[in-house]
Amino acid sequence: MKILVCISVVPDTTTKITFTDNDTQFNKTGVQFIINPYDELSLTRALEITEANGGSVTVITVGEADTEPVIRKALAMGAGDAIRIDAQPKDGMYVAAQIAEQAKIGGYDFILTGRESIDYNGGQVQGLIAEMLNWPLINVVMKLDAEGNTIKATRDIDGGRESLSVDLPVVISAQKDLCEPRIPNMRGIMMARSKPLNVVVASDKNDYTSIASYELPPAKSGVKMIDAENAEELIDILHNTEKLF
Amino acid sequence: MTEAEINSLKESGKGKDTYNQPDFYNIDDLLSDEHKMVRDSVRSYVKRELSPIIEECAQQNYFPSHIVKQLGEVGCFGPQIPAEYGGGGLDYISYGLAMQELERCDSGIRSTASVQGSLVMYPIHKFGSEEQKRKFLPKLGSGEMLGCFGLTEPDHGSNPNGMTTHFTEDGDSIILNGAKMWISNAPEADVAIVWAKNPDGIVQGVIVERGMEGFTTPTTHGKWSLRASITGELVFDNVRIPKSNILPKVTGLKGPLTCLNSARYGISWGALGAAMDCYESARKYASERHQFGRPIGGFQLQQKKLAEMLTEITKAQLVCWRLGNLMNNGKATPAQISMAKRNNVEIAMNIAREARQMHGGMGITGEYPIMRHMMNLESVVTYEGTHDIHLLILGMEITGENAFT
Numbered sequence A: 001m002k003i004l005v006c007i008s009v010v011p012d013t014t015t016k017i018t019f020t021d022n023d024t025q026f027n028k029t030g031v032q033f034i035i036n037p038y039d040e041l042s043l044t045r046a047l048e049i050t051e052a053n054g055g056s057v058t059v060i061t062v063g064e065a066d067t068e069p070v071i072r073k074a075l076a077m078g079a080g081d082a083i084r085i086d087a088q089p090k091d092g093m094y095v096a097a098q099i100a101e102q103a104k105i106g107g108y109d110f111i112l113t114g115r116e117s118i119d120y121n122g123g124q125v126q127g128l129i130a131e132m133l134n135w136p137l138i139n140v141v142m143k144l145d146a147e148g149n150t151i152k153a154t155r156d157i158d159g160g161r162e163s164l165s166v167d168l169p170v171v172i173s174a175q176k177d178l179c180e181p182r183i184p185n186m187r188g189i190m191m192a193r194s195k196p197l198n199v200v201v202a203s204d205k206n207d208y209t210s211i212a213s214y215e216l217p218p219a220k221s222g223v224k225m226i227d228a229e230n231a232e233e234l235i236d237i238l239h240n241t242e243k244l245f
Numbered sequence B: 001m002t003e004a005e006i007n008s009l010k011e012s013g014k015g016k017d018t019y020n021q022p023d024f025y026n027i028d029d030l031l032s033d034e035h036k037m038v039r040d041s042v043r044s045y046v047k048r049e050l051s052p053i054i055e056e057c058a059q060q061n062y063f064p065s066h067i068v069k070q071l072g073e074v075g076c077f078g079p080q081i082p083a084e085y086g087g088g089g090l091d092y093i094s095y096g097l098a099m100q101e102l103e104r105c106d107s108g109i110r111s112t113a114s115v116q117g118s119l120v121m122y123p124i125h126k127f128g129s130e131e132q133k134r135k136f137l138p139k140l141g142s143g144e145m146l147g148c149f150g151l152t153e154p155d156h157g158s159n160p161n162g163m164t165t166h167f168t169e170d171g172d173s174i175i176l177n178g179a180k181m182w183i184s185n186a187p188e189a190d191v192a193i194v195w196a197k198n199p200d201g202i203v204q205g206v207i208v209e210r211g212m213e214g215f216t217t218p219t220t221h222g223k224w225s226l227r228a229s230i231t232g233e234l235v236f237d238n239v240r241i242p243k244s245n246i247l248p249k250v251t252g253l254k255g256p257l258t259c260l261n262s263a264r265y266g267i268s269w270g271a272l273g274a275a276m277d278c279y280e281s282a283r284k285y286a287s288e289r290h291q292f293g294r295p296i297g298g299f300q301l302q303q304k305k306l307a308e309m310l311t312e313i314t315k316a317q318l319v320c321w322r323l324g325n326l327m328n329n330g331k332a333t334p335a336q337i338s339m340a341k342r343n344n345v346e347i348a349m350n351i352a353r354e355a356r357q358m359h360g361g362m363g364i365t366g367e368y369p370i371m372r373h374m375m376n377l378e379s380v381v382t383y384e385g386t387h388d389i390h391l392l393i394l395g396m397e398i399t400g401e402n403a404f405t
């Protein structure tokens, strides 16, 4: 089993988001980048599966050189090697096309992604890769096991759960609860130094969208505290000021 | 504590620890990506496994022995020991950062790791035979075995040279007699590195193993400090030990003192971790707690406290970073380590006390970590050379005069 785990490099969840260039560029200054949390789950589960059944785990990122510290973390967690496709990840189509091409070259038979990246929340890459490779996709999976060449996956559906079984090759995207993300240990961090991180030149692919502008959600207004005894004041505000009824 | 209690604490405490270290001088710029990864790893581990349970462990005076294996898995035992011997193969700054993150949680947890890494694995690695290294180090590194370090005796603390624990020779064995006191990890330890006098009165290191006849480890009760760490005695009553358990490559007090240097170095980072936790708690509390119609952080007296805390923390961060580089180059002197240990523990104690006052009445409860840090630091200022002893080491370094005796 040759697993390829797609890693998206995203701003830490506590980042204060700002924009530049007339609100068309995300301001990276001072931002801490991390492995997309859903990708951390898919990587952890991939490692668990190969540790139990044999096989290899390669991580792949479409990103520029500044993503390498984050890729090293994926290697420290236990991935055997990494591929960085040297390009700015423009849109889902572009990223998927780059990854699909490398997946063919490398002869992988199992691709794992997160359900979405927590920055742009596109959630498209897994579907596009599957389509480009003509493989099946099981999306938003919260339980995953492998028996030989057969993959068993469970996913939440409206009001219940669905368990599926599929033969390799397949693309699967991870949802929370899949596993507890692995924390890299000291030995893994040391070993990651010498693991291969192969940089490949991006091939010419189209990006079909461009960002016109970003907008932050309106600032939350402060909380107004009203004394427990003053229910009338509260009703007055809700009725006359906020005009909720 | 039962497994169920621990799991329910972990469940209810999930995500509550949002600690991030103060970094006023962008000292992170001086760290490598690898250093930061080490810190993140230990911090993530602490937040997931330790923060939710530590207060209850300390309140109940309970040593969470299940974490020994976890600490081994994360690599907190001897991160600076080469990987082939069960360590992490990283540098001294990584080791320091790991100790800082652990002590940010609790000095007792850091003590368990310091003892295992610097006082048990380190002497076996530095002074042990190849056979001893292969036999003990991988299991100590993984947390399969827990170790302790016996130097202090009931009548000989600051003056270890006066020790009376001794051994005689008998064929291929030695016969060990005496007692050690205040020994961290002792009651749960599988092995003890014991410093004792040979028939010529010269100090040597001996690996004493659990189960050897005549070797017992009674627990020390009633501590108000390091309550989540376990402390005990080592009692040797005609313990027969194979000579192959003697550490062959060192004689004299240099042996234990070399180990203490490595551990004290880790403590200087650790104490700073405790200080930063107190500071962060106080900083948050100062913005949340209102009196006289405004946050208490708006009053000059509270601002002075916070400003002085951050100043001392920043100085100590620089001391740690510089000392770490000296350690990496094999150039740190014992006196330099003494200065760092002494200073950083002192500022941590002062910061804990000021932070406690800033929390008002809340500061004395287990809702906040302050009082626990404050009590823990009373041990940290005493063990591994008391505050006074480090002053004398520095005094001797400066003047060339020995003021110990």
Ligand SMILES: Cc1cc2nc3c(=O)[nH]c(=O)nc-3n(C[C@H](O)[C@H](O)[C@H](O)COP(=O)(O)OP(=O)(O)OC[C@H]3O[C@@H](n4cnc5c(N)ncnc54)[C@H](O)[C@@H]3O)c2cc1C
Pocket: B115, B148, B149, B150, B151, B152, B154, B155, B156, B157, B158, B159, B181, B182, B183, B184, B185, B225, B226, B231, B379, B382, B383, B384, B385, B386, B387, B388, B389, B392, B403, B404, B405
């Ligand atoms: C929780 C805890 C865990 C410990 N863990 C370990 C362990 O794992 N292994 C181990 O071997 N030891 C351990 N210790 C022991 C610790 O190292 C000793 O307590 C310490 O070295 C001081 O020794 P003492 O308690 O006998 O105090 P003493 O040496 O009796 O000192 C009492 C006071 O006299 C002062 N004093 C002593 N000599 C001088 C002098 N020449 N000039 C001026 N003042 C002086 C001291 O500074 C101190 O204030 C631990 C202690 C504690 C509290």
